[in-house]
Amino acid sequence: MKKFVNAEEGAIIYGISKSRIIVIAREAGAVYKVGNSALINTELFEKYLEQFREPARELPKHTWNKLKEMTNTPKTGENS
Numbered sequence: 295m296k297k298f299v300n301a302e303e304g305a306i307i308y309g310i311s312k313s314r315i316i317v318i319a320r321e322a323g324a325v326y327k328v329g330n331s332a333l334i335n336t337e338l339f340e341k342y343l344e345q346f347r348e349p350a351r352e353l354p355k356h357t358w359n360k361l362k363e364m365t366n367t368p369k370t371g372e373n374s
Contacts, residue, residue, distance in 0.1 A: 298326065298333040307336075318342070
C-alpha cells in the first residue's frame, strides 16, 4: 500500500466519505500540505485508527442457530 494518498484514494481504501477521512486524518496529524494538495500519511492514519478498535465479541446464540440452519438446509434446485 502507498504511504501517502489523497483524500479521494483514502476514502476508497478505508470505505468512508472523503470529508470524514479529512477530519480523521487531521485529528491523527496525518495530513501533509503540498502546494494546493493535501496528502494523508496512511501509517499515521492507521496508527490513530487503532485507538478505536473494539474487541471481538461472540455472536449471540440465536445468530449461530440461524447460520447453522442456513448451512444445513438443502438449496432448491440441487439434486441429491
